[in-house]
Amino acid sequence: MSLITAQNVHRGYTIGKKRIEVLRGIDLSIEAGEKIFLCGPSGAGKTTLMYTLAGLERPEQGTVTVEGTNLYGISKNKQAKLRNATMSYIFQNFNLMPELTALENVMIPALIGGRDAAAAAKTVLERVGLGHRLDHLPAELSGGEQQRVSIARALINKPKLVFADEPTGNLDSKNGDQIMQLLIELTTEDNTALVVVTHDTSLATLGDRTYTVVDGTIEQQVSL
Ligand SMILES: Nc1ncnc2c1ncn2[C@@H]1O[C@H](COP(=O)(O)OP(=O)(O)O)[C@@H](O)[C@H]1O
Numbered sequence: 001m002s003l004i005t006a007q008n009v010h011r012g013y014t015i016g017k018k019r020i021e022v023l024r025g026i027d028l029s030i031e032a033g034e035k036i037f038l039c040g041p042s043g044a045g046k047t048t049l050m051y052t053l054a055g056l057e058r059p060e061q062g063t064v065t066v067e068g069t070n071l072y073g074i075s076k077n078k079q080a081k082l083r084n085a086t087m088s089y090i091f092q093n094f095n096l097m098p099e100l101t102a103l104e105n106v107m108i109p110a111l112i113g114g115r116d117a118a119a120a121a122k123t124v125l126e127r128v129g130l131g132h133r134l135d136h137l138p139a140e141l142s143g144g145e146q147q148r149v150s151i152a153r154a155l156i157n158k159p160k161l162v163f164a165d166e167p168t169g170n171l172d173s174k175n176g177d178q179i180m181q182l183l184i185e186l187t188t189e190d191n192t193a194l195v196v197v198t199h200d201t202s203l204a205t206l207g208d209r210t211y212t213v214v215d216g217t218i219e220q221q222v223s224l
């Protein structure tokens with residue numbers, strides 16, 4: 001059984017009388033521990049695809065199955081539980097709570113999970129190299145450090161799958177490379193699957209598979 005499977009996923013948007021088809025029959029399966037890169041031009045539908053896979057955007061047609069459960073065929077409550085138990089999301093703009101410290105930001109998902117949140121948050125912040133920044137507010141951290149905090153927050157509940165939507169998009173190339181390496185290294189250690197949206201096609205060799213989103217479908221890049 002695959003970790004997550006999308007079958008014939010369609011999603012478009014209607015604004016006024018105008019209709020755009022964004023996803024036009026996507027099929028994709030991701031196995032435990034796999035690292036997948038999604039490329040494609042701006043507006044191609046990469047974020048929409050990630051949202052549908054992550055339970056954040058219901059497909060108009062087709063299904064998304066997470067470990068055998070139809071993600072959009074269960075109650076909101078069950079869906080939230082399934083998502084919390086299996087996946088997490090990293091955003092381009094970090095999405096940290098500005099009034100909370102690094103430690104507190106990372107604790108939030110663990111509080112929901114009912115574990116010893118502070119100790120777990122400290123451990124995972126040490127893994128991302130921020131053991132010395134526990135009490136800093138996001139505004140007191142560099143962009144690269146803020147993204148490390150959001151990686152720690154994404155990993156604290158030991159998800160099976162991490163989505164990262166242009167996680168290096170707001171960073172310079174040196175920090176961006178370091179963040180991408182860290183994300184791959186930590187998810188490899190944990191055997192966590194990873195789906196990353198990136199513009200940097202040179203990263204393709206770091207992953208198991210690379211897809212380009214184009215014309216509402218996905219094409220697998222074949223490396224020579
Ligand atoms: N909530 C929405 N309402 C209307 N149009 C949307 C919405 N979300 C995305 N779109 C449109 O869908 C297309 C794909 O968007 P998106 O998935 O964000 O692309 P990408 O992440 O590849 O840049 C774009 O044309 C965008 O404007």
Ligand SMILES: [Mg+2]
Pocket residue numbers: 046047048165
């Ligand atoms: Mg996007």
